[in-house]
Amino acid sequence: xxxxxxxxxxxxxxxxxxxxxxxxxxxxxxxxxxxxxxxxxxxxxxxxxxxxxxxxxxxxxxxxxxxxxxxxxxxxxxxxxxxxxxxxxxxxxxxxxxxxxxxxxxxxxxxxxxxxxxxxxxxxxxxxxxxxxxxxxxxxxxxxxxxxxxxxxxxxxxxxxxxxxxxxxxxxxxxxxxxxxxxxxxxxxxxxxxxxxxxxxxxxxxxxxxxxxxxxxxxxxxxxxxxxxxxxxxxxxxxxxxxxxxxxxxxxxxxxxxxxxxxxxxxxxxxxxxxxxxxxxxxxxxxxxxxxxxxxxxxxxxxxxxxxxxxxxxxxxxxxxxx
Amino acid sequence: xxxxxxxxxxxxxxxxxxxxxxxxxxxxxxxxxxxxxxxxxxxxxxxxxxxxxxxxxxxxxxxxxxxxxxxxxxxxxxxxxxxxxxxxxxxxxxxxxxxxxxxxxxxxxxxxxxxxxxxxxxxxxxxxxxxxxxxxxxxxxxxxxxxxxxxxxxxxxxxxxxxxxxxxxxxxxxxxxxxxxxxxxxxxxxxxxxxxxxxxxxxxxxxxxxxxxxxxxxxxxxxxxxxxxxxxxxxxxxxxxxxxxxxxxxxxxxxxxxxxxxxxxxxxxxxxxxxxxxxxxxxxxxxxxxxxxxxxxxxxxxxxxxxxxxxxxxxxxxxxxxxxxxxxxxxxxxxxxxxxxxx
Numbered sequence: 324x325x326x327x328x329x330x331x332x333x334x335x336x337x338x339x340x341x342x343x344x345x346x347x348x349x350x351x352x353x354x355x356x357x358x359x360x361x362x363x364x365x366x367x368x369x370x371x372x373x374x375x376x377x378x379x380x381x382x383x384x385x386x387x388x389x390x391x392x393x394x395x396x397x398x399x400x401x402x403x404x405x406x407x408x409x410x411x412x413x414x415x416x417x418x419x420x421x422x423x424x425x426x427x428x429x430x431x432x433x434x435x436x437x438x439x440x441x442x443x444x445x446x447x448x449x450x451x452x453x454x455x456x457x458x459x460x461x462x463x464x465x466x467x468x469x470x471x472x473x474x475x476x477x478x479x480x481x482x483x484x485x486x487x488x489x490x491x492x493x494x495x496x497x498x499x500x501x502x503x504x505x506x507x508x509x510x511x512x513x514x515x516x517x518x519x520x521x522x523x524x525x526x527x528x529x530x531x532x533x534x535x536x537x538x539x540x541x542x543x544x545x546x547x548x549x550x551x552x553x554x555x556x557x558x559x560x561x562x563x564x565x566x567x568x569x570x571x572x573x574x575x576x577x578x579x580x581x582x583x584x585x586x587x588x589x590x591x592x593x594x595x596x597x598x599x600x601x602x603x604x605x606x607x608x609x610x611x612x613x614x615x616x617x618x619x620x621x622x623x624x625x626x627x628x629x630x631x632x633x634x635x636x637x638x639x640x641x642x643x644x645x646x
Numbered sequence: 647x648x649x650x651x652x653x654x655x656x657x658x659x660x661x662x663x664x665x666x667x668x669x670x671x672x673x674x675x676x677x678x679x680x681x682x683x684x685x686x687x688x689x690x691x692x693x694x695x696x697x698x699x700x701x702x703x704x705x706x707x708x709x710x711x712x713x714x715x716x717x718x719x720x721x722x723x724x725x726x727x728x729x730x731x732x733x734x735x736x737x738x739x740x741x742x743x744x745x746x747x748x749x750x751x752x753x754x755x756x757x758x759x760x761x762x763x764x765x766x767x768x769x770x771x772x773x774x775x776x777x778x779x780x781x782x783x784x785x786x787x788x789x790x791x792x793x794x795x796x797x798x799x800x801x802x803x804x805x806x807x808x809x810x811x812x813x814x815x816x817x818x819x820x821x822x823x824x825x826x827x828x829x830x831x832x833x834x835x836x837x838x839x840x841x842x843x844x845x846x847x848x849x850x851x852x853x854x855x856x857x858x859x860x861x862x863x864x865x866x867x868x869x870x871x872x873x874x875x876x877x878x879x880x881x882x883x884x885x886x887x888x889x890x891x892x893x894x895x896x897x898x899x900x901x902x903x904x905x906x907x908x909x910x911x912x913x914x915x916x917x918x919x920x921x922x923x924x925x926x927x928x929x930x931x932x933x934x935x936x937x938x939x940x941x942x943x944x945x946x947x948x949x950x951x952x953x954x955x956x957x958x959x960x961x962x963x964x965x966x967x968x969x970x971x972x973x974x975x976x977x978x979x980x981x982x983x984x985x986x987x988x989x
Contacts, residue, residue, distance in 0.1 A: 543748035549704055550743075551763045551814070552736035554729075561762070565753050641798040642752055 327645040331633075335626045340392075342622045343615060347388045350611050356380075357609035361405045378405055391615070401619065402612035404605075411616035414601060419620060421491050422597035424509070425589060426582040428517035430575065433525045438571075441532025445540065446559070456529055463526025472519040472592035479515065486515045489594035516593045520586060524578065531574060535567040542566070569640055576632030577625070584621030650677035650717075651821055651854050652701070657714040659693075659700045668925045670696040672878040673714075678822065683848060683855045685869030685886065687862060687901065689922050693878040694858045698824045700724075701856075702741055703731040718822075737767040740815035742844075744827040746807035750799035756783075756810050757795035763817050782813035785850075786843060805836035809843065816847060822854045829864060841867055862901055866890060874898050877923050877933040880952055884961035891980060894955055894963040894972050896938045899979050907983075932966065940967055940975075 358375040359366070366374070375381045379390065394400050401411035444453040480488040492508040503512070539545065540563055548562045549555075587599035598617050605613035637643045659671040671693045678684050686694045699705050700712050703723060716723040718739065723731065735741075743749045751759060760779035764770060770778070776795070783791035786809040799807060808828060815823050825844060829837040845868050848855050857868055865872050865886065872889045874882040874897065882895040893899055900918035920937040923929050929936055935945040944966050955961040956969050965972065 543743060543745055544751040546704060547743060547749045547811075547814075548751070548762075550702060550735055550741040552732045552734070552766050553762070554732055557766075561754070562751050566751070640753060641755075642800045 324645055331630055335630075338626060339619070339622060343391070343619060344388060346615055346618045347384060347391075347611075350609075350614070351384050353609075355609055357405050357611060360609050391612075401616040404613045405610045406608045407610075411612045414613060415598070415616050415620050418596055418598045418601045418617075419583075421595050422583060422586070422590070422599065424513055425516045425520060425586065425595065425597065426579060428513055429520035429524060429582075430579060432517055432521035433528055434575070436521065436525045437528030437532050438568075441529045442536050442559070442564075444529065444533040445536035448537070453533075456533075460526040460529050463522055463524075463529075466523075467588070468519060468523045468586070469588040469592050471522055472516070472589055475515055475519055476592060487512050489592075491595045491597075516589050516595060519592070520582070520589050524582075528571070528574070532567070532571060535570055536563060539563045539567040565639065569636065572635055572639065573632050576628045576635070580625035580628035581621075583624035583628075584617070649679075651680045651682075651719065652678040652856075653715070653717040653720075654697075654701065655715040655717070657697065657700060657712065657716060659696055659705065659710055659712045661705075661709050662711070663709070663926075666926050669878055669928070670925060671700060671712075672925075672928075674875070674878075674880055675714075676873055676880070676883070678854050678856060680821065681848075681852050681854055682871065683845075683857060683869045685857045685859065685865035685872045686875060687859060687865050687872060688875035689860060691922050691925065692875040693925075694875050695826050697875075698741070698826055698856060698858055702735060702739060702824060703728075704735075704741075733767070736763055736820075737818045738820055739822045739824065740818065740820040742808075742811050742815045742823065742825040742828045745831045746804055746811050747831065749811055750807060752799055755796050755798055756802070760795075760810070760814050760817055763814050767818050778817060779813070782817050783810070785816070785847065786810070786813045788813075804832055805840060808832060808836075808840050812840070812843065812847065816851060816853070819851060820853055822856070823848070824856045824858070826858045827860070828857075829861070830859070837864075844868065862890075862905060874901070877928055878925055879933065880962075880964065881934065882961075882963040882965075883952070884955075884958070884963075888958055888961045892958070892961070892973070893976050893979070894961065895934075895965050896940050896967070896975075897934050899975060900937075902983065903979060905983075932964075940971070942966060 356371070356375075358371050358378055358380050361378065362371050362374040372381075379387055382390075391402060394402060399412075401415070403410055404414065440452075440456050440459075444450075444456045447453055476488055480486045490503075490512055492503040492505070492512050494504075494506055494509045545558060545562055548558045553562075584598065584602075586597075587603050589595070590597040590599040591603070598620065602614060602617040604610070605617065633645065637645050654677070655675050657671055657674045658669065661668045661670055674693070674697055676684065686697065688694045696705070700710070701716050701718075701723065703726070705712070712724055714724065718734065723734070726734070750756065757776055757779050760782065761772060761775035764775040764778050765772070768775070780791055780795055783795060788794055788806060788809055794802075799810070802810065808831075812828075815825075823844075828844065829840050832840060841864060844855065844857075847853075848868075855868070857864065859865060869886045872882075872884065872886050873880055874889070874895065876897050881897045882889065882893065889898065890902075893902060897918070900916075903916040904918065906915055918937055923933055923936070930949075931947050932938070932941075932945040932950050935941040938945065948966070950964040950966050952962050952964045955963055957973070963972075
């Protein structure tokens with residue numbers, strides 16, 4: 324177990340270096356000068372060169388990369404934004420909770436829709452409920468998230484006035500100038516973004532749960548359970564579900580990791596200051612440190628959640644041992 | 647003969663598939679007396695497994711339709727409610743399946759799976775259920791059963807898992823055990839152990855057993871009576887001695903002739919020519935006639951009925967051949983089979 328964790332951590336380091344290096348290289352392959360943008364439109368060539376020197380852009384890529392790694396390891400700092408000179412750590416620290424709120428909120432909704440719906444569809448294939456849920460799945464998979472977001476925002480937020488149109492409220496450490504704050508306001512502002520993301524994601528999950536449950540239902544041990552005289556409810560609950568949920572656990576873990584990297588469309592539609600928006604802004608302004616910060620956060624999120632998935636998996640499925 | 651425990655009358659089971667109706671069991675009747683071991687032999691797809699799944703009420707009701715009567719102590723199981731069937735399953739009639747590797751739930755400890763079977767039918771505490779489970783694990787010969795009760799199925803070998811399945815079948819002391827090819831998935835030495843175990847426990851517990859198999863050797867070792875099934879119907883039926891000493895159906899001859907033997911060197915084993923017929927569209931007349939060396943014109947036209955053999959009232963067979971030919975062919979075959987072994 325300990326050895327397993329150590330090996331996983333070593334892999335994480337390798338993955339981390341690969342991800343950050345690729346981000347660096349891609350960034351420098353793009354023919355644009357971040358110093359020019361940072362210095363402003365009317366800057367003179369001398370001024371731009373000064374900015375280049377200040378930001379360290381005059382040095383070769385590998386030197387810059389090495390400096391970035393050194394600062395990260397020794398100071399735990401992701402550096403400072405090229406454009407705003409704000410600490411990247413701080414920016415991520417502000418944006419990550421926003422994205423995390425949306426992602427976890429959405430995941431809870433996804434699972435509470437997809438698990439029952441998937442199970443019922445699997446138990447009654449071709450029934451009305453199954454067909455309705457398949458139509459829903461098709462809608463969820465086909466429609467883009469920003470469209471669903473805008474439609475919901477228009478009808479529920481604007482026409483019915485049930486939810487705020489956009490914005491985010493802090494739960495703790497509410498800024499003084501802010502108009503809202505606290506748990507209730509926070510949840511109130513997150514309803515629509517979470518629902519929107521959930522609608523998009525849940526479709527795939529309904530299909531997936533349905534397929535897994537159907538497959539498990541045809542297993543020999545399910546027949547054994549019936550031959551024991553177990554009522555159908557018990558068969559489903561104690562014999563089908565746990566086996567069917569194994570792959571779902573994997574998918575949830577991986578998706579949380581991926582979504583934590585930021586969902587640009589949802590954040591844009593609902594004006595949420597999350598990681599997606601931060602990444603988008605930093606790409607536009609060639610703000611390498613900020614972009615790098617978001618990429619690293621996303622990579623770490625995926626690494627952490629895939630580890631969590633593996634640990635959970637070993638806990639649920641006795642056949643798997645972490646060695 | 648004593649009051650039968652199980653009396654199956656004119657059982658028919660059809661499956662509705664996209665290609666048409668498959669008559670998997672087509673007019674099968676038999677009885678099982680208390681404590682009796684009935685062997686059902688046949689090729690894959692002859693309807694032997696479906697017969698038993700129908701008796702257990704385990705066919706998928708969406709696709710399978712059954713008619714006839716399955717009288718268990720006089721109660722028709724085909725007409726029983728699903729809750730009544732659940733009371734009987736695992737309690738009065740238990741089943742052992744073919745593949746022990748997949749028949750146990752991989753995520754639950756075997757103790758829990760056994761105890762579940764007890765608690766479904768008996769109003770006992772969890773502790774008592776586990777005690778009963780442990781008792782059975784010992785009875786089926788699981789070494790260090792006290793420790794292994796907390797193991798998961800993947801920690802057992804195939805033979806040990808089949809022992810667990812047998813323990814699970816016996817845990818509520820059933821009157822009838824349906825064993826669907828219980829040794830097919832096991833290696834030969836394990837097969838012998840499992841068969842001996844089933845035989846011993848059957849005697850200890852006094853349960854009746856329906857032993858489904860494609861292996862005549864298994865039948866010879868365990869069964870009192872034998873049914874030979876071919877293409878969803880009964881070809882021949884009788885006491886095990888009668889079937890082995892005086893087989894009366896060309897299909898049975900084929901099965902016996904194709905047994906491998908240690909005492910005779912042959913280039914190739916005998917095989918029954920052709921394939922088992924499709925049950926979507928079975929042959930007209932005798933279903934075995936396309937593969938039968940003795941086929942006569944009448945075999946292509948009229949289906950033979952199961953009739954009592956002239957020489958033995960307990961022996962029934964469905965074949966148009968005259969008694970004289972049958973007796974002669976059977977004698978020749980048995981003589982050739984016992985020539986080496988009997989010497």
